Amino acid sequence: MKFGFNLPTKLMFGPGQIERIGKLAKDYGRKAIIVTGRTSARKSGLLARVEGLLSEAGVEFVVFDKIEPNPIYPTIDEGGELAKKEGCDLVIALGGGSALDAGKGIAVKAVNEGSVWKYVLSGDPDDTIPKKALPIIAVPTTAGTGSEADHFAVISNPETKEKPSMAAPVIFPKVAIVDPELMLTVPPRTTAATGLDVLCHSLEGYVSKYANPITDLFNLEVFSLVSTYLPRAYADGKDLEAREKMAWASTYAGISEANTGVALLHAMEHPISGYLDVAHGEGLAALLPAYVRYSYPGNPDKFDRVAKILGSEGRGLEACVQAFQNFLKKIDLDLTLSQLGVTEKLIPSLTKDVFKYMAFGPKANPVVPSEEDVAEIYKQSL
Ligand SMILES: [Fe+2]
Structure with a gap:
């Protein structure tokens, strides 16, 4: 039998681990783009808490809170452009699977030319695997996606209705903060x-x-x-x-x-x-x-x-x-x-x-x- 096994993500697990996000972010960047959905992280107070922890640690940030369920590539391109314009060198993806996958897409778009769609493995002859991305800290708020510990990002195309994955070693999160206290409000x-x-x-x-x-x-x-x-x-x-x-x-x-x-x-x-x-x-x-x-x-x-x-x-x-x-x-x-x-x-x-x-x-x-x-x-x- 032959096989390999790979787990390059630093995993921080347990209630209250979110408190470490400031110090962890500082290890990877100077200015973060926080990628999240439209409402829940704001409503639950998580976004404000993370903003406070980053400020305490001296990490600058910009918030991109436009991620829809089943995120689409134009939204991800927009987030990537914002990260580039703001000089972000780190992505903090905060939310369910959609926010995590979109964060991975934004990490790719921010340092590569063209739309993120060309890096999605859609079966088209010109799709390709990205070779570089910003470092990613993933903070899941649902127990479902597993995206915090893998190298996949599911991205949808609103024109063709396709929903394939981007798969690339560079989008493994550097850190996954898996804090079950953040999941207590999931309906x-x-x-x-x-x-x-x-x-x-x-x-x-x-x-x-x-x-x-x-x-x-x-x-x-x-x-x-x-x-x-x-x-x-x-x-x-x-x-x-x-x-x-x-x-x-x-x-x-x-x-x-x-x-x-x-x-x-x-x-x-x-x-x-x-x-x-x-x-x-x-x-x-x-x-x-x-x-x-x-x-x-x-x-x-x-x-x-x-x-x-x-x-x-x-x-x-x-x-x-x-x-x-x-x-x-x-x-x-x-x-x-x-x-x-x-x-x-x-x-x-x-x-x-x-x-x-x-x-x-x-x-x-x-x-x-x-x-x-x-x-x-x-x-x-x-
Ligand atoms: Fe799934």
């Missing part, structure tokens, strides 16, 4: 959807053809953590122990993802949230049962093991699918694609995009699908 629906994203990162990494013994260790721990603590965090957002365990699970899953990538489930979800701007975790939830049904024969032992951790007493395909369905019910995410606005008419476009810009996913999957297979999984999920 229940977002807690469920982002938490399900954690489960899917690990599931796909665990059954991937690129899984290795180290990522298996991380992912098995993630299944146990998510199985116990996601329903608790969903039921009571103020449950700090549950938030802490989910934050830990999210980062673990990100570390795995950085080493295995994702597989078919994510490859099929991205086109959905690209076309319809649905929450990523909800798209994953709607696809999950049919995805498990399709992929199970490629690695029954691993799927059975996950199902057991999720509470299944039986073995085999049906028991496994049932275990996932039961888990989705526990967090009120037993959804269909129709409920999210997907129609049968859209399936050919979704299928085409899976193979255009998410082609890694089908190849990594334990069962490698044809275009007809992918269309059928979409259909079963309607």
Whole structure:
């Protein structure tokens, strides 16, 4: 067996770790661009707190708070231009997956020519991998993306409706500050959807053809953590122990993802949230049962093991699918694609995009699908 393992990000984990952001920022830059969403970091007081900590440490900053859910490349280009104009030498990305991924895009745009879109792996012949970026400090406020510990940034194109990833070693955050106290105000629906994203990162990494013994260790721990603590965090957002365990699970899953990538489930979800701007975790939830049904024969032992951790007493395909369905019910995410606005008419476009810009996913999957297979999984999920 041959494999490598890479984790270049300094991880600061635990309640109250945000207090260290000033000193940490000073190690990497003189002036930061703080990248965040339009409302929540301001409303929760986190933005003001970070501004205060940076000022105390003598780090200058400018705020770019225009990041939308499923961030689009023109917004990221605008943030990159601002960073350049203001002479920023550090990015602090503060928020959910959208803010973190946009921060990575801004870090690239700030020191490279042209739009960030050319660095997104969209399947076009002229896309490319960026070689330089500003240093990034990632501060996740949801337990979901894992972006704080990986080298991916998902960026959408509003014209083509594509939602591919930029993947580059230079966008690994230098530091991830994972502070579960920052997650106590996440609403229940977002807690469920982002938490399900954690489960899917690990599931796909665990059954991937690129899984290795180290990522298996991380992912098995993630299944146990998510199985116990996601329903608790969903039921009571103020449950700090549950938030802490989910934050830990999210980062673990990100570390795995950085080493295995994702597989078919994510490859099929991205086109959905690209076309319809649905929450990523909800798209994953709607696809999950049919995805498990399709992929199970490629690695029954691993799927059975996950199902057991999720509470299944039986073995085999049906028991496994049932275990996932039961888990989705526990967090009120037993959804269909129709409920999210997907129609049968859209399936050919979704299928085409899976193979255009998410082609890694089908190849990594334990069962490698044809275009007809992918269309059928979409259909079963309607
Ligand atoms: Fe994801």
